[in-house]
Structure formats: C-alpha cells, structure tokens
Amino acid sequence: MYERLAEVFSHGMKNRNFVAGGIITIVFFGVALLSYVWSPHPIENINISDKLLSPNTKYLLGTDHFGRDILSMLIMGAKNSIIVAFVAIGIGLGIGVPLGLVAASQRGWTDELIMRFNDFTLAFPSLISAIMITAIMGPGAVNSIIAIGIFNIPVFARVVRGAALNIWKKEFILAALSAGKSKARISLEHVLPNTASVLIVQATIQFAIGILAEAGLSYLGLGTQPPAASWGKMLNEAQTFLHFAPQLAIYPGLAIALTVLGLNLFGDGLRDVLDPKLRRNR
C-alpha cells in the first residue's frame, strides 16, 4: 500500500493539474485545521467602533459592518465548508456505494429498481431541490448537510455501479466464485477495492460541488446560521455594502472560487494519475 502511494505521488508530480490543485487543496485544509487552534480574532467579537475598516496591521483584511475580523471569518468559514461537504459526501458514499454494489451484483429487477430511482433523483436540479428541502425542514447547518448529501447518493451509486459492472466481468471474480465466495462478499472484498480510484476522484469533485452548494444555501440564509461563519453568508451580508466596501464580497467570493477550482483541478489530476490508460496518452 505504501509503495502504491509513493508511485501515485511520483506520477502526480509530473501532472500540472495535480500539483496546482493539490497545493490549493492542502492550503485550504491547512487553514481549516488552523481554525481549531488559532484565529486572529474571535468572530463573535462585535466591535462597532472598528466597523468597515480597510486592511490594516490589526485586521489584516479589514473588518465588516459589525467590526468583525474578515480574516478570522474566512478561516472559520473554511472549517464550516469542509465539515458540511465532508458529512454530505459521507452520506453519499455510505448509501450510494452499497446501492451501486448491490445493483451491479444482482442485476435484473433489483438493478432496474435502484437505477430508475437514481434517475428519478438525478432528474431534479440538485441545488434547487436542496433549497426546497431546507425550506421545508427549516434552515440550519444540519439540514443543509442532509439536503446536499441526498443528492450525492445517486451520483455515487451510478459511478460505483458502472465501475463494478466492469469488475464483475473480470476473470478473478469467476475465480473467487469458484472458490465458493458469495456475491455479497465478492462485492465487498474484490469489487469495492477495485473501484476505489474512481470513488476517490468522484469524492473530490463532489467535495467541490458540496462547498459550492453550502455557500449557495448559506447565501440564501438557509444554511449555516449566525453567529457561525460561512462564506456564503459573508457574501450575502456584503451585498448591502457592495458600493462602498466591495472588498467584503471579494474576499469570500475569491475563497469560494479558489477552493472549488483547486478541488476540481486536484480531482482531474488525480484521475489522470490513478488511471494508467490516461497517463500514457500524455
């Protein structure tokens, strides 16, 4: 396993997308981890006398209309984005992957049932449906996680099923069957490990989509609630002051754009690195 990681890493260093995306992703995660131990100012600190300051030595990126430190809010927002996207992906993986594996191993009507239900879910525009779900269940971080997570399920189910169908055709599956293994154990012990690379790549992409969705929901006031910080909420609050303090919108906007770009590049690069067929073409 260690050898394989080293191999992936050495191939990855030759891939520009992988390196650029990787660096952005590492910085993003680093900042989020940092928030647990340190942030320049507590974000609950409302200091009206310091409101709407431009960047200075005390507040490196300035302050908002309540006098809160923008840099601190960005750092806390990174943590918030990661938690929401992580749990949402967990929901998608936890439910979607077993569904996809079952569909691929059983085929027949089980497959039809699962995949048609999948199509049904995918037919709804995910962000708008997430807005609907949070509007019904009430705004809040937990509900937005659930809403985003639900739409990760069919994505992972479909990706895993496709990859698993390919694996089921391999001769080593026949060998495992002839050793007396049941289909369920083969799915778990032989098929799943062989689909890991597609899953990792898909998870990276879904991570970016999850962050974007969380920002969207928070922007509309349906996601993370005050006093917790969220990039989407910062954008929302900034729009009132767009004419005389545009930096308030620019910082969180840049943070969202950079993070999503970085994760997408990383996912793209990772796919090229993990798939030997694509690697040769470059």
Added chain:
Amino acid sequence: MKLLEIKNLYVTIDTLDGPLQIIKGVDFSIEKGERLGIVGESGCGKSITSLAIMALLPDKSKVKGQILLNGEEINLFNKEQMCRIRGDKIGMIFQEPMTALNPVKTIGDQIAESLILHRNMKKRQIIHEVEQLLESVDLPVERFGLNLYPHQLSGGQRQRVMIAMAIACKPDILIADEPTTALDVTVQQQILELIKELAIKFGMSLIMISHDLGVIAQTTQKVMIMYAGQVMEQGETSQVFKHMSHPYTQGLFAAIPKPGSSRLEGKKRLSTIPGSVPDPKSTVQGCIFAPRCSFSDDICRKSPPEQSDIAPGHNVRCFHPVMED
C-alpha cells in the same frame, strides 16, 4: 459409486434471438483420482460444461439433466449449498493468469480465501497452510512472500498462484480450463507437470480442458472429444489416440503441424477440417458433423447417430467409424 457423473446434460442460453442450445446431451463420469481430458474447437462447449458443473453459468442459461457429485444431485442445490461445494469439493484453474488474480490483493490473501471460507482454522494455521501451498506449487516462500501483489509476478508464477488457490482445500475434483493457453511453451510444460503431479499427490480427480491434443496426451487417462455441444468420441486416452475412429477426431489429429512438412520442401500441406463450426442457432437434422465430414452419406444427413461402443470403454457417435490399423 462414481465421484462425478454427468447424465444427459443440456445447457440452453437465452439470447435476444431466442434460446441457443449450447450443450446437447453430454454424458460422462469420473472416478476418484481419475484424469479426464475434454478436447474440442473453440465454442464446442468445453468451458460451458465445466461452468455447468460449478453452477457458474450466466443467469440467462438453463441446465437440464443430472450432475451427480458423490451421488448427490448438485444441479438441484441452492446458492448456499453450491458455495460450500465450490472451492471445497471442486476447484478450478482458469485460462488467463493475467486477469484471474485480483490486482489489489496480495497473493497470500487470495490463496487464503477458500481456506477462510471452508476451513475453520486459526490465523496462524492459515498462514502456515498458505506457505505450504506456495511451496507445493514451487514458489519458495523465502523468495515469494505472501505480501507480493500479482503484478510483481510473471505469467507462469501467477498461474502457479492460481493453482495454489484452486487446490487450497484439497478438492476432490480439479477443473483446469485451458490452464496453459496463455503461457509460453517452456512454461506450459512445467505447469502441466505440476498440475498432474499435484493431482496424483493429493488424490484429486482432474478434468483437463484443452484444444491441444499434446496437453491431453501428457496429462490424462481418459479423453472426450466434443463438437458443437456433443460428445463425438470417448475412451481411454491411449486407446483413442491409437485407434481414433470418429472422422472429426481424425481431422483434429491431422491438423497437428509436424516438423518438416512445410510447403517449401515440396511436402504435404497442413491439413484442415473444411468448413466451420455450425451456428448454434441452426438445427441439423442428421449428424451434426455431416456437413464437414468427407465420409458422410444419406444416412448421416437423415438421422443423428447414437453413441456406440466400438471397443470396451471406447465409444463413438458415428454411423461410419473409421476402423483402420
């Protein structure tokens, strides 16, 4: 009682164009420790026969007839019962060592699989057993650790791992489906010898499936020639090889290239069997081989021949068996 007995086996596979009959009434049996060869062209049903025994045919296929293992009708077994037979009572070696091993699992884990499934052993016992198995397929543990991945081995070494997997539980029957087709000639010899030795050492019956008559001659005691889902000729290997009686068997033997028979030297061309294997969709009224047979006449085209004995234990499905010496 016979160890394995196949009685009147029919296999039909549903396709979009309707059902295709792949196996049309195959009978054979195997005693404990006996080695049987199944020979035939591609698509004659050799592999389907072995998959039918293992109950690993595609979902859309139907099996008729009886498959008796130690007198038990295993074709009536449910999935769970069948899982207990596979790997424990019947082991199987596959053709393609490059794809028959899981690339993401170590060879030790893969060999241990059927032991974990069928034997109630402690972890340390299993490791010991896997090491023994590696030794028995001539992969010394000092050089080939249990932690190697398939991509670190050569084709021949992977085939040895496959054999170790198949014999892990010392099954009663070992089915080898063209085990050497994907290997080069020198390695083929070693693998064949190994399979034969192991079968004798552990008292396993062997079903060797191949299109290579040399492989069959080297490893088996009995042989069965198949064509288009039917058994054409069956008997002791030495007897059949000496007195081949079915025109199809003769054709197969004539198609073996012999040294020095190149055209440049003005000698005979390599003979082939004219025509090609019949489309399984078509139904033939008479003998299924008649359209390609140089001995066929009106009788052959009218009704299908039955299997008939021409010598003790040597039967042929032909109206005009070739009797020459």
